Amino acid sequence: MIESLRKICRDLLQSNEVQVVIGYGQSGPGKPVHPVFVRRPEDIHQLVWNEHCYTNLVAYLKRKEVQSLGKAAIIVKGCDERALVVLEKESQLERKNLHVIGVACEGMGEPRLRKCQTCKVRLPRFANEVVGQMASAVDDSRPRWNELEEFLKQSPAERMAYWVEELGRCLKCYACRQVCPLCYCERCLVDKNRPTCINTSATPKGNFAWHITRAFHLAGRCVGCDECTRACPVGIDLRLLNQSLARAAEEQFNYRAGMDPQAEILLGSYSLQDKESFIG
Amino acid sequence: MSATPAFEPKIVAFVCNWCTYLGADLAGTNRLEYPANVRIIRLPCTGRIDFNLLIKAFEMKADAVLVSGCHPGDCHYTSGNYHARRRWMLFRELLAILGVDLDRIHFTWISAAEGKKWQQVITEITEKTREMGPYAYLSPARTATDEQWREEAVS
């Protein structure tokens, strides 16, 4: 499989169809897998594919350093690809200027990551080509909201206590923002003063305001790649916040971000039938 | 200051200029009495009421927050309230998982003709909040690393 992936990428570089391949590399067996940018056909051996290819490489498309390299081919998993769908809807990329190589994915990590256990998009759907095949059928039946439902069994006060503890650790390093393929603002709201909407201090106020904002700015957009959670150096389970909004989007509006390229963006459209039982 | 006064809740109301603000005006014109705890922040439309404003209100020690605008179909700008409605629906989900007390954040539609409703809503919210007591947003405060959390010297 890796050979066919490399061949496709080599051909793309050789034909100058693309100037850079954004993929995964590894400095040796057992070493961490990390993003690589292959620009010469002879360097194509740097590409690897295994169950440690965690990074959602779509995050690089927003970086001007990467944009300046020329037209890119990007290797995506099914989950990563959903971010491409959202970005295209939000005018952040033109599909014709990007070559998408999908890779069939059996899941990442040993044991599998949480998102992989309930994944329904193991085969990329809109890629220019898809490498590999699924060894096992997609199991559609697994419930996706178990953790969330379990968490919501706690009382509001217990939940608040949990988050005060969790978000209390936040260092404001913004790794969650930087790795997110959909956080592409040129100037993040947290970096805006006059007025200061979000306190920059790593205090409870500042941290709550930041994480509420981060999560809510992804409402109806987050594709559940969980990169924010993976990147957090102090182990904050941001996945829970993202999931609560994703579930609401799905249950209230029958909307899943990045699944249907035709669907109208959730926030920014409305329906006269939207529920309002909470409004007095 | 003399003896500790009884708890008076601080209620912040974000209202649209064309329906609820005028509804509150009408309550005044009709001399409909209600508790003096509410502070109105007038915005053109519910569409302008961003969730960050609500967070800031809680940070500024609001005990309850009210968001109110035109009924569906009545928006002065035709669709601001529809956008807002969808936003709030999702925002409440996020607040719920964070354990923010949803009894502290209220959403209503109050038209320019509903001075009576304004009176009722404010009275109810004030009474309810008074019963619940002061809102300690983001509490219990973390104690383990107390020193990191030396909060604002001002209270």
Added chain:
Amino acid sequence: MSRIGVFTCWCGENIARTVDVERVAEAVAQIPGVRCSVHNKYMCSDPGQTMIREKIASERLDVLVVASCSPHMHLKTFRKAAGQAGINPYLVEMSNIREHCSWVHHDKEKATEKAIQLIRLSVEKVRRNRALEPIKVPVTKRALVIGGGVAGIQAALDIADTGYEVVMVEREPSIGGKMAGLSETFPTLDCSQCILTPRMVEVGQHSRIRLYSYSEVESVDGYVGNFKVTIRQKARYVDIDKCTGCGECWNCCPLKKQLSEFDYGMGTRRAIYVPFPQAVPARPVIDKNACTKLKKGGCGLCEKKCLAKAINFKDQDKLVEELVGAIIVATGYQLYRVGQDQGKRKLSGYGEYGYGRYKDVIDSLQFERLVSASGPTGGVIKRPSDGVVPNTVVFISCVGSRDNAKGLSYCSKICCMYTAKHTMLYKHKVHEGQAHVFYMDIRAGGKNYDEFVRRAIEQDGARYHRGRVSKITEENGKLIVRGADTLAAVPLTIEADMVVLAAAMRPSDGAEELAQELGVGYDEFGFFSESHPKLRPVETNAAGVFICGACHAPKDIPEAVAQASAVAGKVQVMFGHDEMTREPEIASINEQTCAACFACVRTCPYHAIEKTEIRSPKGILVKRTARVNSGLCMGCGTCVSVCPSKSADLEGFSEQQIYSMIESLV
């Protein structure tokens, strides 16, 4: 740091009764930046305003807060007063300590405390107000009317008679619309053409109306006061300037059997034709799908006969541009095509009525032509299949209307009335005939409307059956109409000679595309949306675009005409000024930080935000950004909420102002 003046009003006893105004003024004087805090019995009175002017001068104030009544009451007053004293009007804010305080609280202590806090909010806000200048938009004093039916004609004539130029675009070869094809009109039974044709002629001859018939709006650019409209003049193959309308051409055309659109297929015309004798312009058009010359290159008889040399077989579509300041949409309606596909909308209900299958099942507009003295039968009611005068006619109302399952949920409003009219017209022409009407409800609200329906029933003997028709079949030259009379609770079968279906009114084909081009909202059926159902019934969300007639909703002639005149009034107000002044409290985008996600573009109710590109002097794309068109923005601020980076902001309710207010709530 601003020099803030705070002026607290007693409003006689209205405020002072429950708010200790003097204490308020003292407390407010302590707020940083407040240079002057005074009070007056009546701030809005002459002495009050004089006090404001004097203090502005003596204390060198640069921003003001007036604490008195609702800003809806007096903000304009105080802004004007400040303006006269040399302060930008937008540097004035109000604190509502009357409606929101003194009038609704009785506890003087609490009311006074609250008043102080309310003023503090305004002080914090006004500190961050910015001087604004009203936005001036130049106005092109020409109006475009799209659609030449009765509504468009009325609007065009009203505007043109005021002295402004009008451009009218009509899709068909002649103006006149649906009304031109009607026989008589309810509730007076006066002749439709007698009313309308003189108005059509007026349009055709008006020095200030430029008529583009057989033309369509191709595209619209610009914004209120400054639209650039591209009009497609469809190839007519007749030069209407040379043509004298003598009729030689259509009299000589050998292709006689073309179905007439104007008669809804009930009559015929030639391949070169005027749709009806009173057409405006009274100039023919060649049907390129029928004409032998255009199809195969033969014939050409009309060209030879034309002494004016007006026939031009090489004619092509032409695009012309017109600059206008206002656009009036009067594109009208069409009937629900019973049992057939409705174009984009997948509705094909009522196939069981056999419309299109049985020649004698016709719709109401076809019936109008059958009754019309100028119609294909010369006003004699002859059924289409064999030309026999029908003795029994069944009229079915609500065909497609008020039916969620097969048709459209709304009421088409006029069918009850015209069905009653049809029964009367029929009875007046076929004295022995019997009209039956199947109906759901009779809706006859309107001046003399109910009386009219009663007349149909009582004087002209129409039999009304409350119930639906389930099926129509044809047996031995009769139409067997099976239905029910739900009042009598019996099934009902009528052997009819002809059936007339009161099909629902739908927006004209292409209405949605036009709405999108204009940036106007439309409902799920394709009817154009008004800006406000009560207060702005003929305006739309796109500033400078107005609507009248049945493109907005089903309506009858008087209503359409009234609306058209209302539109004309709105346009006259707009054209009464050389420039339009718009409130400057509108949105703006920080183009440096805009990430071009265009959430604002998607949510703006007024389509006032556009996508733009910033390019270097050499033309290299620097970045893409959203940009507010100040001619269109109404200042709702929805864009600010949806902008994740808050690159959008709203003057008058800016992020800085609002946050300062919240932060002063402690």
Added chain:
Amino acid sequence: MSEVISTTDLRQLVGDWLSQGKRVVGPRQVKPDLILYEPLVNGEQLLLDGFVRPSNSIKEFVFPRHESVYAYLFQGKELDLVDAEVPFREQVLLAARPCDAAALPILDPLFNWDYEDEFYNTRRRTTTVVSLACLAHDDACFCTSVGLGPAETRGSDAILLSTGDDEFVVQPVNEKGRALFSGHTRGSAAEPTFPPGPKKKFKPGHVQTFLREQFESSFWQEQTLRCLGCGACAYTCPTCHCFDIVDEGNATGGIRAKNWDSCQFSMFTLHASGHNPRNVQAQRQRQRLLHKFLVYPEKFGKILCTGCGNCTRNCPVSLGVLSVLEALGTGQSI
């Protein structure tokens, strides 16, 4: 002959310190897969083995991520400035890794060269650092390359060395350390296990030469392309110390606070004019190494890096100081 303390006694001692009102900070299993230096509530929380090092560093206990330096209060039209209270609570940083402890003397001159930072100095004075010699290291560790090692005592007041037998040899480094354990140890013949450190991975001298000579090299762009510009490396680094000054408050007053900042953020060098002298990530990465290995040593005589490897472990894309420096040494791609 050495002085030893058993694990049990050490945990007991933690309890004693806590009951004396001291704050005790040590490695703690915060949640599965997450070990941090955190204030301990009891001695049992102290995590002593089975891991390489916590994900954060001890710097935040002498240089917190957020610290108010003074408050301002509006009193009518007047403005009152209120000095922030200088923290004086005694604390013990227990079982700190030598690479964490060694960062403190590196930071001391920074907080004292032109202005004596009272907050930092007071915390330093009231803090006793007890380090624990490393028994394990991983691919990210490189203390030996910057002149340190697994049993380094620089910055420690005392060091604990495992005997592999549930007890630790206590080696005081100074009087403060000796006082802390006085009376709590017993004599023993047990010999501490001296673990081997990681093998040397680069030579600081080579790095400095490269930094001097290759400022404009395409190397930076090549090697740091994958950096996404977060602050995970800087915020978990024992030596990174940049901070920002912000005002936070409301209409009645507020505080002026010191908050951590990172040179990896694009906002870090953004001018008010809109110009950004470090406009691309490669320049920011270069800056980070330049500061750590050239500028800081030139100014204060010490490399601003203790080889802890946190930057590599915490980087979402596995790009740390080490990977860049290794590439610099070998000329190979990373």
